[in-house]
Amino acid sequence: MRKDWWKNAIIYQVYPKSFLDTNGDGIGDIKGIEEKLDYLVELGVDGIWISPVYLSPQVDNGYDITDYRKIDPMFGENQDIYHLINKAHKHGIKIIMDMVANHTSEQSVWFKESRKSKDNFFSDFYIWRDAKDDGSEPNNWGSNFGGSAWEWDQSRKQYYLHYYAKQQPDLNWENPRVRQYIYDMMRFWKAKGVDGWRMDVVTSISKDQNFPNNPNPHKKPFVIGNQNNGPRMHEFIHEMNQEVLKPFSIMSVGESPDSTSEDAQLLVDPDREELDMIFTFEHMHVDRAKNGMNGRWDLQQMDLVKLKRILSSWQLNLRNHGWNALYFENHDRARTTSRWGNDKQYRYESATAFATILHGLQGTPFVYQGEEIGMTNSNFGIEDYEDIELTDNYRELVLEQKTISKADFLKAAHKISRDHARTPMQWSNAKNAGFTNGTPWFKVNPDYEEVNVANDQTKENSVFKYYQALIKLRHEDDILIEGAYELLYPEDSNVFAYKRTLAEKSWLVIANLSDKQLKIHDYLPQETEKDSQIILANYLDRTNAAGILRPWESMILELS
Incomplete structure (x- = not known):
C-alpha cells in the first residue's frame, strides 16, 4: 500500500463510551468496537479513529488522561485494544489513536x-x-x-x-523531557500496531512565555484567546515528526482550532515535515455571531455563503501544498442534520445532501459514528446535559454573569452542544437502541425507534446506503481524489455547487441546502442538461439533470 494511504481513505470516528456496550455496565467498550468491525467493513471505511480509552477520571470524557499507556477498566484491558488492532488489520482497517499531549489529568x-x-x-x-x-x-x-x-x-x-478544566493542567512543552516522554509514548503504541494519530488541540502546545494579557473589549474578568499557534509550535511539531512520525510512517491529523487555510499550508506542506492533515474549526463557526460576548452560545442563522467561501479557500490554498481533512461531525460537534439541516421533514435528504458536499471535496473524509444513519440532536433540558464545557459555561454565563438568558442558552445548546454527539449509538429499536442491556451512562435519543441502523438499512431511502455509495465512488474514481476544484455561484444562499475536473472529465457536485424548490437549469448550462449523466443522487427517482431541484436534493453529475 502506498505511503500516503490516507489520501484515498475514509476514516470512521468511534466514541467508545457511546458506541456499543458488551458487558452490560452501560458504558461502551473496546470489545464493542471489535464486535462491529463487520459493520464498518460493510460501510466501506479504511480506518477507525478511536477517541481516548486511556486511564482517566473522565472529567472531560477521557480527554483528561492519567496514564497514556494503560487502558481504562471501563473500556477493558490493554490486551483488548491490542487484539482489536490486530483484528482490524485483518479486515484491512487501520487504527488511529487519539493523542492528548497539550494537557493531562491532575491525577497523572x-x-x-x-x-x-x-x-x-x-x-x-x-x-x-x-x-x-x-x-x-x-x-x-x-x-x-x-x-x-x-x-x-x-x-x-x-x-x-489549564486551557480546559482545572483538572486538566497544561504540559510544559518548553521542557525537552516532556517532549521525549510524549514521543516515547507514541513509540509504545506504534509498537502495538497503531497506524496514525489524531492530535487533540496540538496547536496549543506552545505558549507565549511572556504571558501577556489578552485583549478585553467586553471588560470580562477572564478572556479566551492567545491559545494557539504559539512561537515554538512549528518547531515542536517538526521535532515530533522527525522523532516519531517520519521514521515510523505514521499518519497524523492535528486539531488546529484557529487555523485558516493560509496557516494550514505551514502545518501540512509535505516539504516542511510537520503534519499530514489538520482539523480546522473555521467552517464550523458559520452559525456563530461575530464578536458575541458569549462565544459559541451566541448563534445566528447558518451562513451558507460564508461556508462555501471557507471550504473553497481550503480546497484552493492547500492544492499542491498539502491535504485536507474533511468533516462536519465529531465528538465535539452536534448533528449536522439538526444544526444546519431539516431533521423533521427532510432528515434523510439533508443528511445525504451535506454528505454529498463533503465527500465530493478533495481531502480525507471523516465520518462520525451515527452520521452514516442521520442521527439527530435531542431536545434535552438543562439538567440532562453532561458535558463539562456546557455545565461550566451555563453556570458562568447564565447564573453568575447573566450575559445570556436561560432560554437563549438552552436554544443554543439544542443546536450546538457537544452532548448531541455523545448520546449512545442507535443500533436498533430494541431497548436502549441496542446499545446496552444495562442502564446507559447517558440518555438515549428518544427518536431511536425510528432512527437506527437496523431500520435504516432496510429502507429504500437509506442514509447508510448513500454513504456506502459515496465511499465506493471515492475508492473507484480518482477525480474525487486528484481533480481540480472550482466553486460555482459563490453568492447563492441556497445552493452549494462546484466542479471537479481531471483531464477531460468534469463532474458537477450540487446540493440544494434549503426547503425551497429551485430550477435546475438556473445552476446548469442548458445544453448540458439532457446529456449529463447522473453519477449519484439522493432522490432515487432522479434520472436526468432537468426539472426542479427539490428541497435538500443533491447529486453528482458527469458533465458532457
Whole structure:
C-alpha cells in the first residue's frame, strides 16, 4: 500500500463510551468496537479513529488522561485494544489513536509529583507561575470551560495553567523531557500496531512565555484567546515528526482550532515535515455571531455563503501544498442534520445532501459514528446535559454573569452542544437502541425507534446506503481524489455547487441546502442538461439533470 494511504481513505470516528456496550455496565467498550468491525467493513471505511480509552477520571470524557499507556477498566484491558488492532488489520482497517499531549489529568503521576515542590524531576512538566502581588492570577487568560485558565495550588503556592478544566493542567512543552516522554509514548503504541494519530488541540502546545494579557473589549474578568499557534509550535511539531512520525510512517491529523487555510499550508506542506492533515474549526463557526460576548452560545442563522467561501479557500490554498481533512461531525460537534439541516421533514435528504458536499471535496473524509444513519440532536433540558464545557459555561454565563438568558442558552445548546454527539449509538429499536442491556451512562435519543441502523438499512431511502455509495465512488474514481476544484455561484444562499475536473472529465457536485424548490437549469448550462449523466443522487427517482431541484436534493453529475 502506498505511503500516503490516507489520501484515498475514509476514516470512521468511534466514541467508545457511546458506541456499543458488551458487558452490560452501560458504558461502551473496546470489545464493542471489535464486535462491529463487520459493520464498518460493510460501510466501506479504511480506518477507525478511536477517541481516548486511556486511564482517566473522565472529567472531560477521557480527554483528561492519567496514564497514556494503560487502558481504562471501563473500556477493558490493554490486551483488548491490542487484539482489536490486530483484528482490524485483518479486515484491512487501520487504527488511529487519539493523542492528548497539550494537557493531562491532575491525577497523572507527573502532575502529582510536579505539585509537590519546585525542584523535583517533574516540577517543570507543567506551567507554574507566581501570583501577582495581590494574590491574583498571573494574567487574564480564560479557560475554554469557563473562568480563569489559572488554578491556585496550595501545596506548591503557585498557579498552574489549564486551557480546559482545572483538572486538566497544561504540559510544559518548553521542557525537552516532556517532549521525549510524549514521543516515547507514541513509540509504545506504534509498537502495538497503531497506524496514525489524531492530535487533540496540538496547536496549543506552545505558549507565549511572556504571558501577556489578552485583549478585553467586553471588560470580562477572564478572556479566551492567545491559545494557539504559539512561537515554538512549528518547531515542536517538526521535532515530533522527525522523532516519531517520519521514521515510523505514521499518519497524523492535528486539531488546529484557529487555523485558516493560509496557516494550514505551514502545518501540512509535505516539504516542511510537520503534519499530514489538520482539523480546522473555521467552517464550523458559520452559525456563530461575530464578536458575541458569549462565544459559541451566541448563534445566528447558518451562513451558507460564508461556508462555501471557507471550504473553497481550503480546497484552493492547500492544492499542491498539502491535504485536507474533511468533516462536519465529531465528538465535539452536534448533528449536522439538526444544526444546519431539516431533521423533521427532510432528515434523510439533508443528511445525504451535506454528505454529498463533503465527500465530493478533495481531502480525507471523516465520518462520525451515527452520521452514516442521520442521527439527530435531542431536545434535552438543562439538567440532562453532561458535558463539562456546557455545565461550566451555563453556570458562568447564565447564573453568575447573566450575559445570556436561560432560554437563549438552552436554544443554543439544542443546536450546538457537544452532548448531541455523545448520546449512545442507535443500533436498533430494541431497548436502549441496542446499545446496552444495562442502564446507559447517558440518555438515549428518544427518536431511536425510528432512527437506527437496523431500520435504516432496510429502507429504500437509506442514509447508510448513500454513504456506502459515496465511499465506493471515492475508492473507484480518482477525480474525487486528484481533480481540480472550482466553486460555482459563490453568492447563492441556497445552493452549494462546484466542479471537479481531471483531464477531460468534469463532474458537477450540487446540493440544494434549503426547503425551497429551485430550477435546475438556473445552476446548469442548458445544453448540458439532457446529456449529463447522473453519477449519484439522493432522490432515487432522479434520472436526468432537468426539472426542479427539490428541497435538500443533491447529486453528482458527469458533465458532457
